[in-house]
Amino acid sequence: MPQMTGGCLCGQVRYSANVEPMFTGVCHCTSCQKQSGGAFNIVVAVPQATLSIQGSPKTYTKKGDSGSEVVSRFCPNCGSTILSEPAAMPGASILRAGTLDDTAWLKPTMEIYCDSAQSWVQLGGGMQRFAKMPAPPR
DSSP: OOOEEEEOSSSSSEEEEOSOOSEEEEEOOHHHHHHHTSSOEEEEEEEGGGEEEESOOEEEEEEOTTSSEEEEEEOTTTOOEEEEEETTSTTEEEEEGGGBSOOTTOOOOEEEOGGGSOTTOOOOTTOEEOSSOOOOOO
């Protein structure tokens, strides 16, 4: 896996990580819909400890469906959401794939929060589908 790099629309906040993703997926949750202004977000989960952030993102914290907090980090200048950190997934950063510099390698393997998906979205591609977020393997 080559090093992942990316950033916001204006370039004020940048990140890098040199790690295999924990997972890649299509997220249909209502928060992703609101943040993206679209029907879903493509997300890449990486271990938080492997992620280096340059710049000073602002944060927004809300309760997720688990009842635990989800911290979103976004550019204070252009407003691009860069990532989220759900307390329900300790140690994980969920990058927004649209912020990656290179997406040629990206192939989502699952759809999550399908119970919130827009009724007209039919992606196909043989991805696993989950009503919510699946439990991490133990």
